[in-house]
Amino acid sequence: MAKEEADAPRADCDLRFSSAVYSLDTIKKAAYRLSGHCSFDFEVVGGEILCRLHFAQALSSERMAAIKNGFRNEVLDQDLRRTIAEETGPMRNAILAYAFSRTGLQDGDEV
Amino acid sequence: MATKFERREHFEASLGNGYRLLPFSFSPLNDRDYILTNQAGQYTLLDRPTLEDLVRHRLEPRSDAYATLKSQHFLLDSDSNVAVDLLALKVRTKNSQFTNFTGLHIFVPTLRCEHSCPYCQVSRQSDDKTAFDMSFETANRSLGMVFRSPSPAIKIEFQGGEPMLNFELIRHIVVCAERINQIEHRNLQFVIATNLALVNDDVLSYCKAHDILISTSLDGPKDLHNRNRPRPGGDSYERTVAGIAKARDILGRDRVSALMTTTEASLGRVVEIIDEYVRLNFDRIFLRPLSPYGFAIKTKSYQAYDADDWLDFYFCGLKYILQLNRDGLYFVEHYASIILSRMLTPFESGFVDLRNPAGIGIGALVYNYDGEVYASDEGRMLAEMHDKTFRLGNVHENTWEEIMTSSALLDPLEQSFAGSVPMCFECAYQPYCGAEPVFHYATQGDFVGHKPSSAFCHRNMAITRHLIELLRTDEDANRILMSWLRI
Numbered sequence: 001m002a003k004e005e006a007d008a009p010r011a012d013c014d015l016r017f018s019s020a021v022y023s024l025d026t027i028k029k030a031a032y033r034l035s036g037h038c039s040f041d042f043e044v045v046g047g048e049i050l051c052r053l054h055f056a057q058a059l060s061s062e063r064m065a066a067i068k069n070g071f072r073n074e075v076l077d078q079d080l081r082r083t084i085a086e087e088t089g090p091m092r093n094a095i096l097a098y099a100f101s102r103t104g105l106q107d108g109d110e111v
Numbered sequence: 112m113a114t115k116f117e118r119r120e121h122f123e124a125s126l127g128n129g130y131r132l133l134p135f136s137f138s139p140l141n142d143r144d145y146i147l148t149n150q151a152g153q154y155t156l157l158d159r160p161t162l163e164d165l166v167r168h169r170l171e172p173r174s175d176a177y178a179t180l181k182s183q184h185f186l187l188d189s190d191s192n193v194a195v196d197l198l199a200l201k202v203r204t205k206n207s208q209f210t211n212f213t214g215l216h217i218f219v220p221t222l223r224c225e226h227s228c229p230y231c232q233v234s235r236q237s238d239d240k241t242a243f244d245m246s247f248e249t250a251n252r253s254l255g256m257v258f259r260s261p262s263p264a265i266k267i268e269f270q271g272g273e274p275m276l277n278f279e280l281i282r283h284i285v286v287c288a289e290r291i292n293q294i295e296h297r298n299l300q301f302v303i304a305t306n307l308a309l310v311n312d313d314v315l316s317y318c319k320a321h322d323i324l325i326s327t328s329l330d331g332p333k334d335l336h337n338r339n340r341p342r343p344g345g346d347s348y349e350r351t352v353a354g355i356a357k358a359r360d361i362l363g364r365d366r367v368s369a370l371m372t373t374t375e376a377s378l379g380r381v382v383e384i385i386d387e388y389v390r391l392n393f394d395r396i397f398l399r400p401l402s403p404y405g406f407a408i409k410t411k412s413y414q415a416y417d418a419d420d421w422l423d424f425y426f427c428g429l430k431y432i433l434q435l436n437r438d439g440l441y442f443v444e445h446y447a448s449i450i451l452s453r454m455l456t457p458f459e460s461g462f463v464d465l466r467n468p469a470g471i472g473i474g475a476l477v478y479n480y481d482g483e484v485y486a487s488d489e490g491r492m493l494a495e496m497h498d499k500t501f502r503l504g505n506v507h508e509n510t511w512e513e514i515m516t517s518s519a520l521l522d523p524l525e526q527s528f529a530g531s532v533p534m535c536f537e538c539a540y541q542p543y544c545g546a547e548p549v550f551h552y553a554t555q556g557d558f559v560g561h562k563p564s565s566a567f568c569h570r571n572m573a574i575t576r577h578l579i580e581l582l583r584t585d586e587d588a589n590r591i592l593m594s595w596l597r598i
Binding site: 029032033034035036037077080081083084087088089091092094095096098099100 | 131132133134135136137139150162163166167195196198199200202203206533534537561563564
């Protein structure tokens with residue numbers, strides 16, 4: 001592709017992630033955070049998750065690159081959040097149950 | 112010889128056995144660092160590599176980060192045998208306000224007002240229409256509802272319109288509430304939200320006798336205030352300033368507070384607005400944006416600026432206030448003090464807008480002049496725009512149980528609960544934010560809202576980030592902000 005063509009403003013772009021590394025759920029959560037900027041289509045093709053980003057207006061290549069980088073970083077963050085949730089989910093519920101026990105909100109509670 | 116402390120080896124032995132993560136959320140603070148918050152709302156800051164090391168269990172046990180994360184309940188090792196109990200206790204303390212139930216009860220004695228402010232959020236009526244006055248019977252039935260709340264602290268706030276236009280009813284409600292409270296023994300407090308234009312010695316003497324607080328509106332210097340708040344004679348500012356002086360003389364300085372509202376005309380004048388508050392001897396200001404209700408929508412006042420315009424205004428004001436403090440004047444920005452108190456103390460503020468579950472109904476109730484009960488003042492404002500989504504019932508038709516279990520209350524409470532809302536449930540700023548179903552319903556059409564484009568979310572995250580940066584990078588600002596904590 002000629003440089004001028006690559007630098008021309010565009011209203012959509014594609015990003016690909018390995019489905020062996022990231023879950024579709026992780027990608028969708030990351031996409032939601034960017035949904036103030038653009039809308040998304042997802043497709044699982046072979047071993048890849050294809051994300052197509054659609055913008056209301058054509059963006060400069062610099063702006064487009066910044067949003068793509070932001071999306072990649074958000075996918076990394078979401079993957080980390082998934083790891084934390086898997087390890088701490090039962091503990092989260094146990095702490096809440098313990099914190100709200102004996103509140104008088106349930107029959108038989110002694111406050 | 113007995114020792115008070117275990118030997119060093121005792122603690123080091125526990126470090127070799129690895130650690131477990133405790134539940135926490137994280138969000139970017141800036142390009143480099145992340146904020147982490149635990150279930151009790153305690154926060155710490157880490158760079159991305161350290162965050163990654165923490166989650167992947169690669170954190171060096173003798174590092175400073177490890178000690179901090181352990182002491183603040185982000186991780187657990189074999190030596191932390193009381194950490195879970197302590198964290199649960201902190202979670203319980205943070206949420207203790209919910210057991211008290213509804214503490215704020217807003218009465219609208221009349222919708223009449225002699226001002227004609229274009230940004231009025233309650234769509235006031237001209238002051239000759241007594242059809243918009245609350246009757247004694249409606250007041251009595253409303254008071255019956257107030258004391259059904261189990262809250263040990265009851266605040267009755269008179270809003271309007273201009274409530275002083277129906278002062279006879281205020282007297283009636285105060286006397287009746289005091290009589291009921293001789294049996295109930297609650298911590299009972301009264302506030303009148305008034306423009307002070309009609310205040311006189313008799314009214315203030317009554318307020319003195321019954322320990323009633325005054326909350327007034329002051330938008331800044333004379334020209335700005337009178338432009339924002341027109342009334343016959345164009346003398347709103349003169350009357351408000353005179354009223355503040357008179358009220359302080361009779362009630363005492365600390366019994367009179369003021370609130371400002373930011374209009375488009377205010378945007379470039381935050382320093383002048385703050386100076387006006389300083390000149391009038393207030394020790395704080397609440398820099399508030401317009402709300403999307405009532406005449407503020409009809410006259411397009413709300414649409415005249417966006418969240419970023421207001422944030423520029425706010426940060427400029429905060430910078431100036433910090434400078435005033437550096438120069439020796441104790442002066443507080445109220446919104447910052449609310450957020451800081453949530454960040455840095457074990458307690459929640461009573462501020463209804465920043466609660467999760469939302470403060471509607473279970474934090475505040477509104478009894479309108481016509482007996483209609485609303486889940487919040489903003490819900491009442493929407494109703495004046497012919498949208499009764501947040502109408503919970505009527506004091507003449509419904510019981511307390513029917514009102515407090517109505518789907519008009521439970522649906523928005525449940526749907527907007529941040530623990531199950533996209534983005535909010537994993538947001539590290541959430542412990543310092545609120546659910547706000549009424550704002551999102553008014554601006555985006557549903558109780559949950561689309562948070563990536565929510566002005567409420569954008570505004571609160573920006574302010575919280577800014578405060579955290581000030582706390583860690585500016586020693587002077589840190590000292591000043593800590594002095595604003597509300598304990």
